[in-house]
Amino acid sequence: MSIYVGNLSYDVTDADLTTAFAEYGTVKSVKLPTDRETGRVRGFGFVEMSSEAEETAAIDALDGAEWMGRDLRVNKAKPRQ
Template identity: 45%
Template sequence: MNGNRPRLYVGNLPYQLTVDELKDFFAGAGNITDVAIITDRGTGRSKGFGFVEFATDEDAARAQSMYNGAQLKNRTLKVDLAKPRQEKESGANKASSDGGGGGESNFG
């Protein structure tokens, strides 16, 4: 996926959904440049979410408007702009690096 193109997070996907089915579902919104369904590394099973990348901001906005809350194989989709990966990682790293611990105990 190209970091410069608008990308949508698509949550609550049916677990048996294929990349081609996801692409076909979103095709009505505009020019899709990439589609990914995230899978568990160990099992290869879908984690129930993925990403759809569009050629333009307008296409991505149209897709979000059209498909957020839409039904796909009896599942209600959650569609939102994807956050840049660095942003998520820095937030997680900050939270985990605040930990502390160690130190002396006054018990005993």
């Protein structure tokens, strides 16, 4: 399962997101979709962690938290349809 992270700063990098989530466990992967035309981060991303417990801890701690000047929206990612 993966975690959806919304309302990200457009200046965020994979390393920034990895560092923020590493406090709650092992980060397996980070994906930051970019705009095809501008190449700029689209303001959301996905983080995959090693265990369900780590994901839950990260969601509980970071949902609504201010980070890089923005209030994060963090929850379980919904499967693609």
